Amino acid sequence: MPKTRQETLKNGPGLEYFIAKNENSHANRIYTKRELESLSHPYVEVSSIHGQGRKVCFEVYGCQMNLSDAEIVWSILQKHGYEKTYDIEDADVVLLVTCSIREGAEKKIWNKLDHLRGMKRRRAKLKNAVPMKIGVLGCMAERLKKKLVENDKIIDVVAGPDSYKDMPRLLAIANEDEAAVNVLLSLEETYADVIPLSLSSNRISAYVSIMRGCDNMCTYCIVPYTRGRERSRNVSSIVEEVKYLSEEGVKEVTLLGQNVNSYQDVSASQCGNSLVSDRETQTSRGFKTIYKPKKGGLRFVDLLYQVSDVNPEMRIRFTSPHPKDFPDEVLQLIRDRDNICSSIHLPAQCGSNRILNLMRRGYTREAYSELVSRIRAIIPNVTLSSDFICGFCSETDAEFEETLTLIKSVKYNYAFLFPYRRGNFFLKQYEGASLSVQFDSIFLGKNASAVHSWKLVIIKPHPKKVCFAQWMP
Template sequence: MIELQHTTKTHDESRQGEALDMLPTGKSTGRKLYIESYGCQMNFSDSEIVASILLDNGFETTRDYRDADVVFINTCSIRENAEQRVRNRLKEFESAKAKNPGMIVGVLGCMAERLKSKFLEEEKLVDVVVGPDAYRDLPNLIDKVDDGTKAVNVLLSREETYADISPVRLNSNGITAFISIMRGCDNMCSFCVVPFTRGRERSRDYQSIVQEAQDLFNAGYREVTLLGQNVDSYKYTKPVAEGEEPAPAVNFAQLLAMVAEVSPELRVRFSTSHPKDITDEVLYTMGRYENICKYIHLPVQSGNSRVLDLMNRTYDREWYMGRVDAIRRIIPECAISTDVITGFCTETEEEHEETLSMMDYVKYDFAYMFAYSERPGTLAAKRYADDVPEEVKKRRLTEIVNKQQEHSLYRAQNFIGKVQKVLIEGFSKRSDEDYCGRNDQNTMVVFPVDTRFKPGQYVNVLAERCTSATLIGKIVD
């Protein structure tokens, strides 16, 4: 699972985004595209790939679905609440489709892959269903709908990485961007649908990744986030032509260094790390480059070894604590965030207490916290009874959220009185008189606008006070 923002999260990580108005790169068809994305950063990155493919086929993008000829929802299946939001949103499109019978409505992504033809059979307003590996087929599928038939392609691929497609940056601030470095997941966590909806792991050619980072920097972007379900297992082996000597494989630590060397002015982040795969080599690489941000998202899920075994996480409590110790030793200033699932199958009160004690041990900067939601088709749904009562799940989740708020405030308070290097991302959500941006550790910083500086520039900000999620300060020379 990939994290969304660096704020504390509880039940549902879905959010939505709209396409910017953008002209086609191919010959214009006069047709307009609207994309709305839910769930993780990978879905938002995929929407940028979809936009690129359709702009090359003559589409324009629009901010208003009512003006669109084609409406796509890029979906998330990680939790039941996320799926329900998508269903509710589809119903909202019904009136627009009634006024514009030619409108095509499609479902993309993980939910499309999981539910497949059920959408076409039961959700009458859905015309197209497309899985994460079939986006190149979208022009053909749209043609089929134009000819009067429903269209579906949810085939998974062992090779598709979209490495040759330059994503269209939707909702972009022109400063920060995502770069997808791999697709799929080989970790069969028992609670997770991702291996079934996104297929097996495959890594993208490192040269195309570095080139995309260089192109973004040349276009004025100053921060990139390398994305993958498990970035630390990135491993690319260049295909060998006949008569050539095989080149050594490139691992994540080496890729991280290559991207960091694009420019010292380009900040590099990454997400997500699996505790079993984050190596000391990665940590030492982070420490060696100032522009690799000192922030790691390290999902723990549970603090109890028996529950971790049921989750098929392939590490135990002690292993995880050892990885945290290594981070603290090699990168003392590094921030750590996490995911926590409470109320997993058969979890006892004592095991819940071990999760709380793990939180006390690490004192995470941020966390994404959820009550367990059984997902059809997962190993947990097949093997274990979802037997923790909902009221117990909710009470345990409240305890976890309260503890994390204490720890987030504790971590934020440690920055007070210290100068933070901040990349200005834009105006604060609350006031055009304040800028906002994040420090190296991914904490949001808010400070008064100084006309000497503009978004996309780095500034030094003295942190003067804080909330559990935000630092408040002023620019200093």
């Protein structure tokens, strides 16, 4: 009798038939996440994952989170036998940690890839030379994915922000002259078990990533699509990293996150106290979110409290926050702790309620102004900074003037100004110049008021200068 379709499917070959098996078959076991990470892949020899002293050079573009990510990747690669070099001509592996937030950042990366194309070809002509491998990591890798490999044959590795633990395997595949791509986003990965290694020596300040991803879904921002949903590291791993940095002589730590002050540790080890685990998210008055209030766990104020306790002489900063996540308890802790810098980045983006609604920011100009007043009432010596986008879709001259009046009323200490991608180039240039002139006049006045005053400063190295001094707050 001929077999039925169901019998054919039931008795046919399973997935394991199509996967090459090694000596120690793992096909019949169910593994935990930690066990799976420790297993070798059947199509990559364990020995080939080792770097064998190959030299890797990092080039970092964009935000501070990318610098933190580069240090995570370096920590992983060093454990697998890679060496670091600052000379790109001497590198066997060049890794570009990329940004997709702004068009200009991507243009810089494409220009760099054109330069690397020539270097790679020259290296290929040398006898007995190790072939140069080029990797694109981070947000641009996540956004463009396989297009980077398919359209530009010089790229060997494409790795998204959540796949850095896979870098040794990806480089092993690239060494076989095959394109290696991993752009899977994770709901869990925070790299809490990786201690980042600094790319520079004798550092005075350091970045500590406390969370990854973003749930805000602002209409102009690509971050939720390139870095995924919000997830936070557990408090204990962050505190341990800050202790390690303190012992290494670091004088200033900046806590990093795409929405840093929405931090929420819901790990089982931290939720035993019912008073903690039952709490609901507190937002700034007059602000709203597109998602349901989050419950449980330790919040940003709890983390700030513990981190600032590690070393009273170590400065604590944080970026980049969202205005909706500044309940009074956070502001009061900043006021009460001398080593938490009284410096708050408060991205406004625009002064028009209609444009703010189009941006899906979750607040009005009035609510934002009230928050500014409350911050200054609680922290009198606060330093405020902001982000602004000019030329957003359908923005009118009158709405642009509303942004200028907001700037005049708040009197920020400094700000970052960005033209929106679309629209008339000359209009964007004009609006950007108008914002710059407005800010310059405010900055000069604030700087003049600090002349002849005493400030506690930290001297930091600068890539384009001998050094610069940053004062507190």
